[in-house]
Amino acid sequence: MRNLSSGSKGNSTLVWTDDNAILLDAGISALQVRRRVADSGIEIEDVDAILISHEHIDHIRGIDVLSRRYGKKVYATSRTWENMKIVPDERGILRREMRFGDIVIRTFPVPHDAVDPVGFEIYHEDSKVVAVTDIGHAPPYLLETMKDASLVLIESNHDVDMLQNGPYPYYLKQRILSEEGHLSNEDCGKALASSLNRDAVAVMLAHLSEENNTPELARRTAEENVDVPVIVTGLEPTDIIEL
Ligand SMILES: [Zn+2]
Ligand SMILES: [Zn+2]
Known part of the structure; x- marks a missing residue:
């Protein structure tokens, strides 16, 4: 992946x-x-x-x-x-469930201000990947399904202080902070701490805001919460992660 x-x-x-x-x-x-x-x-x-x-x-x-x-x-x-x-x-x-050769995909609803947004569970042999961005909060199903994932790609969109003190207009700040907006570093860290398996290969932090976050802040917040390798995604491709 x-x-x-x-x-x-x-x-x-x-x-x-x-x-x-x-x-x-x-x-x-x-x-x-x-x-x-x-x-x-x-x-x-x-x-x-x-x-x-x-x-x-x-x-x-x-x-x-x-x-x-x-x-x-x-x-x-x-x-x-x-x-x-x-x-x-x-x-x-x-x-909700689809197969493409030896890859099985399941989808689940996520909270975001789109009409029918979904997250993904991807299965191949013994490996399971959970991939979810654009979520206002971490719903119970996400916390549950992350527990046996080998790899999780999850949104770590913003630092709440940077967003609140930053240049975005009030309505946009409220949209991002809402339950159907984007997931903060802090909430991402809490979700990982409560769910991520110790044996997970890695966690990938995704959908970082360029205005209201830094890769270092996102990484540090995740690393304070989990003891697995943290990969921060961005404009350029990440390394290839083998499962
Ligand atoms: Zn997006
Ligand atoms: Zn979106």
Whole structure:
């Protein structure tokens, strides 16, 4: 698994096995997706599907071209499709459970100000990955499902003090801080502390705000809460994490 890009400029994560590959969100340009997938050692032709968490532009920017030029099928829930501003040629309905070769995906609802946002559980052999960004708070199901995950990718969006003292207008601060906005470093740390398995391979911190956070602050807060390797995602791809 590898996060290809993360944050308000665009999100995409590549998950692959020897035989199958999927993208979770494609919020960077199709060209960038293709380059970063190739740089990970697989070709865009070998990607089986693109799964969309919700309709915000930083999660869907590349899907039109990826669908038209490379024939990639894009999956989103029916309510998300109804509210999607980009409508790719190849569309599928994202269901609660789906199989792409030897990768099984389950989705679960998350609290965010989109119409039908979901988080992902990804299963392959004995490994389980939980990937969730854009959440206003950590709901009980997320805390439960993280307990036996080998790897968790979770939002660590902002430092509450930086946000409150920063330049954002009041309404935007309230939106981000709300129960359906974005997860703070502090709340991310608490969620990890209460749920993450000690044997987890790593935790990836995602969707960091460029205005209201720093990679160092996010990392420090997570490391104060869990004793597993912490990987901070950003504009550039992370290392490849093998499970
Ligand atoms: Zn969003
Ligand atoms: Zn987002």
